[in-house]
Amino acid sequence: MQHELWPAEGQRRWRVITDTVMGGVSQGTVQLVEVEGRTAARMRGAVSTENNGGFIQIAMDLAPDGGAFDAGGFEGIAAELFGNDQAYGLHLRSTDLARPQQSYRQPFQATPRWQVFEFPFAALTRHRTDVPFAPRRLRRVGLVAIGREFDADLSVARLWLY
Template sequence: MKFFFTIILCIFFSININANDSMILDDLTTPGITTQKQNWAFFTDGVMGGLSQGKAIISNLDGVDCYHMTGNVTTENNGGFIQIRSQLKPTISTKKYEGIYLKVFGNDEDYSIHLRTALTMAPWQYYKFSFKTNSEWNEIRAPFNEFKKSNAYQPSDLIGQKIKSIGLVAGFKDFTADICLSEIGFY
């Protein structure tokens, strides 16, 4: 009976530990560098001839350190995005977590998280989760099963893949982007 009780306790505690398993990718403890020691990079659709312009800086909004991405997004000349992106090394398995969380402050516009895996080889391939911001700090939860593929030439399901990069994207319509990111991670 003592052995049975010990097994039940071990199962109970292991379930609780795994259910609360999370990973902070970046909370600006070391601004500009993720917990995996990877840098964030800002770029625009200029890499493909687009005309969007912007910048990303490390800032402080209402006492909260954040990455502040601003710019004018235009779909002119086949463009339409600005983004900050970081590589994930080592890659992150979608089997280990349920999704991504991020803490953001914005300008009542829609933004998205883009994930790339080993199976998204072309620059226009990614998995996307869109969300709306407002002028308050909010935590967004993006479950992996709600990410949508960008085109027909990649697997429909993100689950089971290893994520190799993550990006915060403003794009695909003409608008003024203004978003702050204070924390991002996996839950």
């Protein structure tokens, strides 16, 4: 069983969040473009570690009000991604997390060809929280370029629960 998260009808939209929210200087954009024959949301930018920064993210809230989205009947999230041979991260947030630096994470390497990645909920690593991940309280999905200086270029054509 699958449930399409993006592209989807309705309010779900990717938005860019960078370390400028905490004084960093990384710059990023997201655009809906064609990449190697696929319509995709493409995150591009320069990750900088200056001023204690170091990330660019595209994020999507799953419920229109920013509340919980029930993903309890699924094993994980899958994505069809195209990158530039760099390391990125899937970061999930639930309604259990109060601080912006908290998340549930899984790293991946995005190559310059379309690939399907599966991110099982059971494989997520807790970041700055002791609260176990609760799929029934999933709130936000983020694709993140983080932790080192590099040029980010990551595209997502599909995102779904499996």
